[in-house]
Amino acid sequence: MVSLDVNGKKYRVDVSPDVPLLWVIREQLGLTGTKYGCGEGLCGACMVHIDGDAIPSCQIPVKDAQGKRITTIEGIPESHPVKLAWIADDVPQCGYCQPGQIMQAVAFLQENPNPSDEDIDNEMGGNICRCGTYQRIRRAIHTASKVMAEGGGK
Amino acid sequence: MSEIINISRRDFMKTGAMIGGGLILGFSLPLRVPTGEAAAAAVPLMPNAFIRIGADDVATIIVNHSEMGQGVYTSLPMLLAEELEADWTKIRVESAPVDTAYNHTVFGMQMTGGSSSVWSEYDRLRKVGAAAREMLIAAAAGTWKVDKASCIAKNGIVIHSSGKSLTYGQLADKAGAMTVPEDVTLKDPSKFKIIGKPTLRLDAPDKVSGQAVFGLDVRVPGMLTAVIARPPVFGAKVVSFKADKARTVPGVKEVVQVPAGVAVVATDFWPARAGRDALKIVWDEGPGATLSTAGMREQYANLAKTSGTVARKEGDPDQALAKAVKHISAGYEVPYLAHATMEPLNCLVDMRTGSCEIWTGTQLQTVDREAAARIAGLKSEQVKIHTTFLGGGFGRRANPQSDFVVESVHVAKAIGKPVKVVWTREDDIKGGYYRPMWFDRIAAGLDADGNPVAWQHTIVGQSIVAGTLFEKMLVKSGVDETSVEGAKDLPYEIPNILVDLHSPKSGVPVQWWRSVGHSHTAFVVESFMDELAHEAGKDPYVFRRNLLAGHTRHRGVLELAAQKAGWGKPLPQGRAHGIAVHESFGSFVAQVAEVSLNPKGKVRVHKVVCAVDCGKVVNPYTIEAQMESGIVFGLSAALHGAITLKNGKVEQSNFNDYEVVRFNEMPEVEVHIVPSKEKPGGIGEPGVPPIAPAVCNALFTLTGKRIRSLPIRAEELKKA
Numbered sequence: 001m002v003s004l005d006v007n008g009k010k011y012r013v014d015v016s017p018d019v020p021l022l023w024v025i026r027e028q029l030g031l032t033g034t035k036y037g038c039g040e041g042l043c044g045a046c047m048v049h050i051d052g053d054a055i056p057s058c059q060i061p062v063k064d065a066q067g068k069r070i071t072t073i074e075g076i077p078e079s080h081p082v083k084l085a086w087i088a089d090d091v092p093q094c095g096y097c098q099p100g101q102i103m104q105a106v107a108f109l110q111e112n113p114n115p116s117d118e119d120i121d122n123e124m125g126g127n128i129c130r131c132g133t134y135q136r137i138r139r140a141i142h143t144a145s146k147v148m149a150e151g152g153g154k
Numbered sequence: 155m156s157e158i159i160n161i162s163r164r165d166f167m168k169t170g171a172m173i174g175g176g177l178i179l180g181f182s183l184p185l186r187v188p189t190g191e192a193a194a195a196a197v198p199l200m201p202n203a204f205i206r207i208g209a210d211d212v213a214t215i216i217v218n219h220s221e222m223g224q225g226v227y228t229s230l231p232m233l234l235a236e237e238l239e240a241d242w243t244k245i246r247v248e249s250a251p252v253d254t255a256y257n258h259t260v261f262g263m264q265m266t267g268g269s270s271s272v273w274s275e276y277d278r279l280r281k282v283g284a285a286a287r288e289m290l291i292a293a294a295a296g297t298w299k300v301d302k303a304s305c306i307a308k309n310g311i312v313i314h315s316s317g318k319s320l321t322y323g324q325l326a327d328k329a330g331a332m333t334v335p336e337d338v339t340l341k342d343p344s345k346f347k348i349i350g351k352p353t354l355r356l357d358a359p360d361k362v363s364g365q366a367v368f369g370l371d372v373r374v375p376g377m378l379t380a381v382i383a384r385p386p387v388f389g390a391k392v393v394s395f396k397a398d399k400a401r402t403v404p405g406v407k408e409v410v411q412v413p414a415g416v417a418v419v420a421t422d423f424w425p426a427r428a429g430r431d432a433l434k435i436v437w438d439e440g441p442g443a444t445l446s447t448a449g450m451r452e453q454y455a456n457l458a459k460t461s462g463t464v465a466r467k468e469g470d471p472d473q474a475l476a477k478a479v480k481h482i483s484a485g486y487e488v489p490y491l492a493h494a495t496m497e498p499l500n501c502l503v504d505m506r507t508g509s510c511e512i513w514t515g516t517q518l519q520t521v522d523r524e525a526a527a528r529i530a531g532l533k534s535e536q537v538k539i540h541t542t543f544l545g546g547g548f549g550r551r552a553n554p555q556s557d558f559v560v561e562s563v564h565v566a567k568a569i570g571k572p573v574k575v576v577w578t579r580e581d582d583i584k585g586g587y588y589r590p591m592w593f594d595r596i597a598a599g600l601d602a603d604g605n606p607v608a609w610q611h612t613i614v615g616q617s618i619v620a621g622t623l624f625e626k627m628l629v630k631s632g633v634d635e636t637s638v639e640g641a642k643d644l645p646y647e648i649p650n651i652l653v654d655l656h657s658p659k660s661g662v663p664v665q666w667w668r669s670v671g672h673s674h675t676a677f678v679v680e681s682f683m684d685e686l687a688h689e690a691g692k693d694p695y696v697f698r699r700n701l702l703a704g705h706t707r708h709r710g711v712l713e714l715a716a717q718k719a720g721w722g723k724p725l726p727q728g729r730a731h732g733i734a735v736h737e738s739f740g741s742f743v744a745q746v747a748e749v750s751l752n753p754k755g756k757v758r759v760h761k762v763v764c765a766v767d768c769g770k771v772v773n774p775y776t777i778e779a780q781m782e783s784g785i786v787f788g789l790s791a792a793l794h795g796a797i798t799l800k801n802g803k804v805e806q807s808n809f810n811d812y813e814v815v816r817f818n819e820m821p822e823v824e825v826h827i828v829p830s831k832e833k834p835g836g837i838g839e840p841g842v843p844p845i846a847p848a849v850c851n852a853l854f855t856l857t858g859k860r861i862r863s864l865p866i867r868a869e870e871l872k873k874a
Contacts, residue, residue, distance in 0.1 A: 032371035033363070035368075035497070078359075083363070087362055092358050094496065094546045095362075132782055132784075132815070
């Protein structure tokens with residue numbers, strides 16, 4: 001049995017301790033917003049927050065996530081400025097990578113609330129989008145940054 | 155603190171659907187879909203197949219094209235809602251089941267491809283909306299016992315001249331029983347309230363919340379997950395396999411041989427994958443083991459020296475070339491490319507006695523259903539396909555052999571339980587169905603004034619439709635039209651032209667890849683045009699424009715892109731502009747790329763100014779997004795993309811060695827739309843072709859080095 005704290009809920013899951021957290025979140029907890037893209041930590045589609053840091057969940061054996069605070073895309077409020085900016089700036093295309101992009105952006109804006117384009121390119125470098133929504137993501141991160149600076153959302 | 159939720163594996167199998175992303179695909183058959191003869195008639199008006207209006211005023215539009223990012227779940231409802239006079243905030247979208255009612259209006263099967271969704275539905279969906287509107291008006295007039303002419307429909311309400319009104323929801327039942335009008339009048343475009351207006355995507359909220367359901371997210375009760383050990387070289391066959399170790403992996407339920415390889419079936423993905431790793435398989439690699447792309451390149455280059463099947467011939471190119479003052483010739487080549495959709499392929503099949511239910515993100519429903527029915531031994535109407543969101547398509551999810559559906563039906567049939575086959579990223583990169591590798595030999599002659607007088611273009615590469623059900627449709631007089639598109643229709647005014655084709659066969663499976671033949675022909679044609687311009691001592695933009703006198707739409711986008719980019723004006727030190735223009739899928743796109751090169755030979759594209767003429771515009775936001783998207787897709791191929799084979803084995807495996815553009819390589823993209831009254835063209839693909847030549851043409855201006863082989867290699871540029 002593995003104990004997990006995901007989006008503020010406690011779970012006890014009967015699963016092998018070496019299974020990557022990604023698959024436990026998706027298949028045992030049924031939280032399918034976190035996506036499988038590469039399995040090697042190369043694409044960012046599976047990004048979750050572990051104690052506030054954005055981490056590719058395909059690289060974390062579930063046993064190592066025990067006792068930590070895990071947040072998935074479903075745990076980010078729909079009123080969060082990043083989510084709202086993603087909709088207002090019409091970011092998604094196929095949409096598959098976007099939960100991972102959002103998780104990375106939310107964590108990174110905590111550290112750097114007023115990023116430059118260059119900061120965004122560096123901090124978002126682990127997240128691939130094959131539809132090429134990068135320019136819109138840059139725009140949406142700036143939008144969210146402004147809203148957050150004005151005290152909106154949260 | 156919330157209660158502790160205990161999840162044992164067994165419980166989850168029973169209740170999994172209740173917990174999360176399970177059975178939330180609320181697909182239901184629309185009411186009264188005509189079947190048989192009625193459905194077979196030529197594009198009949200069937201509002202009931204496309205709209206369902208509830209008592210709550212919600213208008214659900216059933217969309218028959220697959221949403222893979224290109225925005226059809228917004229642009230197609232816009233067409234219908236415009237004529238319906240619907241309240242846009244009450245529009246919902248549902249994916250269509252498989253039925254002839256939903257066939258493509260031109261291609262005669264249910265499918266999404268060829269950048270055809272909007273133009274092929276432009277009339278039908280507006281007519282459907284108009285018919286439904288008339289039925290709602292008739293229902294209101296009937297209720298009030300007044301003349302229809304005294305009623306109008308507006309924003310989801312029918313209003314009588316007296317001022318009384320009823321909502322569509324209140325009228326829906328009665329309207330459903332009305333006769334479908336045989337003829338409807340469509341609105342004058344000057345009255346459009348939705349079409350042509352920038353409209354946010356309807357699917358964005360679900361894609362942002364994480365609730366959007368892709369194929370990989372679907373679960374059904376009792377479902378198992380399979381991973382298939384696939385042939386190490388194309389065409390290899392299983393001789394024997396040992397599964398004893400695989401079977402000891404906790405969670406592994408079955409190991410079965412299927413035509414695609416050996417499937418390990420488990421409770422979940424991870425044990426299935428671990429089980430696959432534990433398999434011992436003896437393969438007969440067959441002739442595929444001798445394949446190498448280096449060897450194929452030699453073969454192609456030799457073939458390109460010989461005459462192929464003629465695709466276009468005008469004048470006497472041989473003689474004109476002989477007489478020309480200046481001769482220029484070159485060989486161009488591009489590699490195999492994987493689609494690398496972000497969502498790896500997957501397909502869930504639940505086969506029962508007399509039925510087969512499939513959940514997958516597909517672009518080719520009719521073909522997949524027929525294929526599934528054949529394997530399952532069922533009639534096609536016994537097979538149901540639920541089309542989920544597609545985590546990228548780019549052509550890969552329109553497989554003429556229905557590969558990812560067929561193999562999943564085989565596994566489901568073998569184990570007798572619902573099962574989802576999941577591809578790993580490595581399976582995807584190594585799995586074939588690539589954009590073909592191409593080699594082009596091209597020669598031209600210039601007269602004393604630097605005008606091109608002869609053009610000879612020989613193309614060598616596999617046919618993507620040979621041996622498929624699309625061969626009849628797309629191979630004409632021995633020429634696969636998809637191999638020569640963008641070359642055969644060379645727009646430049648050159649009096650003597652020859653375009654010919656060799657279609658060598660190979661064991662490497664190939665398929666359409668976003669923009670298909672144009673993905674290579676635009677690179678060759680637009681790069682070589684640049685070579686000619688430089689040879690003629692002319693400005694590459696002016697050179698093109700002068701040869702496009704009879705092609706106003708090409709010229710229109712070329713001029714707009716050049717003007718908006720400030721063509722000819724000074725750029726910051728170390729930067730140069732390159733330009734390219736190309737028509738594909740009924741739309742015209744020109745791009746100007748602003749490029750620099752660092753001392754290590756790394757290319758940086760700073761900005762792309764893109765002009766597009768796609769005829770009448772439905773959603774300007776979609777057009778901008780698709781131009782950005784096409785540019786990034788094409789740039790990934792230009793800067794990084796290559797699938798290579800050695801001793802039959804694909805040398806790439808994941809995003810570490812099959813790289814794609816990331817944030818740090820994303821140029822600023824500026825899109826300008828040419829206002830047009832022409833019929834709508836495609837938009838999903840036409841942004842791709844011009845970017846590679848635009849970038850390479852800029853690199854020539856920067857370095858004097860002509861890139862004739864993609865992807866662009868730093869070593870090549872350092873030699874400059």
